[in-house]
Amino acid sequence: MARYIVQRLVMLIPVLIGISVVTFSMLRLIPGDPATVMLGEHATPEQLEEFRERMGLNDPIYIQYLRYLQSVLRGDLGRALLTKELVIVELSQRLPATVELTMGAMFVACSVGIIAGVIAAYYHNSFFDLVTMIGALIGVSMPIFWLGLILMYIFGFKLRWLPPSARMTVGVDLQTLNEAYHLDQIFSGQGGAKVIAFTDFLSEFYILSSVLTGNWKALLDALKHLVLPSIALGSIPMAIIARMTRSSLLEVLGEDYIRTARAKGLQERVVLMGHAMKNAFLPIVTVIGLQVGVLLAGAILTETIFSWPGMGRLVVNRILARDYPSVQGNVLALALIVVFVNLLVDISYAYLDPRIRYE
Amino acid sequence: MSVTTAETTAEDFRFRTRKPTSLWRDAWRRLLRNKLAIAGMIILALLLAMAFFADDALIAVIVGREPQPLFAPYDPYQQELVRRREPPSGEHLLGLDETGRDILSRIIHGSRASLQVGLGSVSFAIVIGALLGAVAGFLGRWVDNVVMRLMDIMLAFPSMLLAIAVVSILGPGLMNMLYAIAVVSIPIYARIVRASVLSVREQDYVLAARCIGVPPGRMLFRNILPNCLTPLIVQGTLGIATAILNAAGLSFLGLGAQPPRAEWGAMLGQGRGSVFTAPHIVIFPGIAIMLTVLGFNLLGDGLRDSLDPRLRVD
Numbered sequence: 001m002a003r004y005i006v007q008r009l010v011m012l013i014p015v016l017i018g019i020s021v022v023t024f025s026m027l028r029l030i031p032g033d034p035a036t037v038m039l040g041e042h043a044t045p046e047q048l049e050e051f052r053e054r055m056g057l058n059d060p061i062y063i064q065y066l067r068y069l070q071s072v073l074r075g076d077l078g079r080a081l082l083t084k085e086l087v088i089v090e091l092s093q094r095l096p097a098t099v100e101l102t103m104g105a106m107f108v109a110c111s112v113g114i115i116a117g118v119i120a121a122y123y124h125n126s127f128f129d130l131v132t133m134i135g136a137l138i139g140v141s142m143p144i145f146w147l148g149l150i151l152m153y154i155f156g157f158k159l160r161w162l163p164p165s166a167r168m169t170v171g172v173d174l175q176t177l178n179e180a181y182h183l184d185q186i187f188s189g190q191g192g193a194k195v196i197a198f199t200d201f202l203s204e205f206y207i208l209s210s211v212l213t214g215n216w217k218a219l220l221d222a223l224k225h226l227v228l229p230s231i232a233l234g235s236i237p238m239a240i241i242a243r244m245t246r247s248s249l250l251e252v253l254g255e256d257y258i259r260t261a262r263a264k265g266l267q268e269r270v271v272l273m274g275h276a277m278k279n280a281f282l283p284i285v286t287v288i289g290l291q292v293g294v295l296l297a298g299a300i301l302t303e304t305i306f307s308w309p310g311m312g313r314l315v316v317n318r319i320l321a322r323d324y325p326s327v328q329g330n331v332l333a334l335a336l337i338v339v340f341v342n343l344l345v346d347i348s349y350a351y352l353d354p355r356i357r358y359e
Numbered sequence: 360m361s362v363t364t365a366e367t368t369a370e371d372f373r374f375r376t377r378k379p380t381s382l383w384r385d386a387w388r389r390l391l392r393n394k395l396a397i398a399g400m401i402i403l404a405l406l407l408a409m410a411f412f413a414d415d416a417l418i419a420v421i422v423g424r425e426p427q428p429l430f431a432p433y434d435p436y437q438q439e440l441v442r443r444r445e446p447p448s449g450e451h452l453l454g455l456d457e458t459g460r461d462i463l464s465r466i467i468h469g470s471r472a473s474l475q476v477g478l479g480s481v482s483f484a485i486v487i488g489a490l491l492g493a494v495a496g497f498l499g500r501w502v503d504n505v506v507m508r509l510m511d512i513m514l515a516f517p518s519m520l521l522a523i524a525v526v527s528i529l530g531p532g533l534m535n536m537l538y539a540i541a542v543v544s545i546p547i548y549a550r551i552v553r554a555s556v557l558s559v560r561e562q563d564y565v566l567a568a569r570c571i572g573v574p575p576g577r578m579l580f581r582n583i584l585p586n587c588l589t590p591l592i593v594q595g596t597l598g599i600a601t602a603i604l605n606a607a608g609l610s611f612l613g614l615g616a617q618p619p620r621a622e623w624g625a626m627l628g629q630g631r632g633s634v635f636t637a638p639h640i641v642i643f644p645g646i647a648i649m650l651t652v653l654g655f656n657l658l659g660d661g662l663r664d665s666l667d668p669r670l671r672v673d
Contacts (some may be wrong), residue, residue, distance in 0.1 A: 018512030029528045070589070141600065141653035143607050146627060146645030149634050158637045297519035301608050305631070316612050319527040331524045335516050342515075 004350050015339060024068045025331040027324050028061070038081055038324055074094060074329045077329035082321050087329035091311060095333075098203035101302065104230030105309040109295075110288060111236035115286075117245025120341060124250060132242060138240025144298050148232035148305040151297065155228060163225050165204060165307040172221045176203035179215040233302040239293035248280040255279075263300035284354055289345030293338040369527055382589075382666075389665035396661020402654030409470040427644045431464035435621045444637035454639040462640065466647045469620040473651055476537050476606040476615075477599040483541035485595055486547025489584070495549070496556030497579050507553065510546035519542040519605055526614045533622070537614035541601050551594055562586075574611030589666045596659035607648050623648045 077087035120132040156164025210219035300312035318326040419426040424594035453462040495506040527538035609615040610624030628641035
């Protein structure tokens with residue numbers, strides 16, 4: 001197992017280098033002069049020259065790349081042109097919202113998708129099976145931003161069951177972990193500022209921090225806000241997972257050992273969950289793993305619709321504002337997240353299926 | 360198999376079996392038996408009709424006059440500001456949008472943009488992807504390694520994110536969006552073609568071609584690639600569906616087709632603010648996108664089942 005993990009890590013190196021080359025090139029491939037594009041038409045030649053010098057745009061390209069790589073490895077992604085804020089700081093403020101949304105969507109997609117798929121396979125060719133499969137076909141064909149708008153209209157506006165946008169109602173008070181437990185007094189010594197910064201980062205995960213601070217009102221509010229965006233974002237993965245669960249389980253249910261299990265008088269529940277699902281699960285896990293990238297990319301659209309203050313909305317706003325350093329940092333961060341999640345998925349297969357380890 | 364059996368079979372072949380059919384004819388027959396695939400084809404036929412006959416632009420260009428509306432009841436760009444956001448009525452079947460343009464006409468005209476991006480980006484991606492995959496699979500060794508590692512890196516990015524990155528470099532616009540979507544789908548086709556080339560390369564007829572001295576380039580294009588077509592057709596059809604969805608998403612964000620162009624995603628993006636006051640502005644373009652994507656998905660699934668029965672999911 002350890003050998004497999006090391007192997008996977010080594011294989012990651014070219015991919016990481018590739019990603020860095022792509023994000024590095026983004027700024028350099030802009031048609032025209034990057035300095036003019038970023039500073040605007042009205043910049044004076046002196047300003048342009050100063051900007052080029054400051055950004056190192058006058059150096060040979062490989063020096064620029066190495067310098068970029070060096071600063072990325074130090075965690076320095078430059079400063080946003082728009083806010084003059086460090087890109088890495090902006091990202092860390094936005095990351096929790098995106099993670100919360102993605103996990104919410106994943107939860108919706110897996111729970112509904114797997115249950116629907118199992119029932120459809122078990123009652124093969126029944127009415128439910130037909131409805132699930134048609135639903136799944138429509139699910140993969142629906143633009144998530146449209147579904148989001150429709151959900152917002154029906155449940156947020158007409159029925160008023162759920163809040164239509166944002167992460168939390170204005171006025172609902174959510175203390176940070178620091179405020180709730182006076183961490184600054186406990187960690188007042190050296191390195192205390194880092195601890196506080198980290199707990200402040202954790203506090204941005206509203207659900208986690210409302211549980212940790214025991215603020216049930218805020219928890220309920222945050223969960224309510226999470227429902228609609230999660231359904232919108234989770235719709236396509238849900239459909240894909242349902243289809244995969246159904247076909248994978250159908251295949252397994254036709255196997256001899258299922259007949260054997262039934263013949264020896266096991267309860268249907270045991271046959272289905274213990275014997276069939278266990279063997280049908282690997283392709284389902286594969287599909288679930290592949291959906292993480294889809295979800296993160298979909299978050300860009302979902303966050304825009306639901307005014308969700310995450311990385312996706314940030315990247316769109318910054319593209320429209322032509323704030324390239326910020327876009328560059330954002331794309332890099334999202335790609336890295338996807339790569340590492342895929343790594344985790346690969347390792348978990350190796351754990352689930354010993355054959356992979358010995359390939 | 361013994362010699363006698365082979366002789367008998369060859370002898371009996373003419374009498375016993377029905378008229379031999381080609382792969383394509385056979386696939387077509389299977390496709391026509393698939394109800395869902397037929398539903399997909401009907402949707403796509405309607406879409407094509409909408410795109411071609413929205414107005415008589417084809418004739419108008421030849422004759423040299425302004426195009427007259429055919430299918431589309433009104434000019435998709437004509438604004439009636441006083442009647443903006445008017446709900447569906449007998450006069451305007453799907454209502455008017457936020458600047459008083461007829462939504463039905465805009466949807467009918469929007470089919471052109473969707474088809475253009477869908478077909479255009481996929482053709483572009485297939486040509487480049489197939490070439491890369493074929494060369495990688497055919498030459499093998501370091502070429503294969505370099506090309507496929509490059510493709511792996513591209514696959515590491517979620518396609519929508521990479522497309523957004525490409526558009527942010529090229530600048531927003533319908534054509535730039537088409538290129539962006541094409542670029543991000545190249546690796547999918549490269550992988551498919553490479554895999555097929557690897558298996559076809561080992562077939563006896565390729566060996567035979569090599570024995571009679573067919574040059575490698577000719578062998579690749581005449582003997583190997585035509586036999587890798589089926590998975591490419593299936594993936595291409597499904598790829599058009601994805602491309603249309605991604606294009607709608609990019610236009611929705613304001614990165615694709617620019618106003619006032621009639622494009623479904625852009626219609627949704629511009630009408631977004633009116634979702635609570637005039638939901639019809641948002642509902643109908645979304646349904647158009649969904650049906651189109653559904654059509655390509657149904658046809659793609661049907662093609663997969665009919666071209667390669669072994670791949671059947673159920």
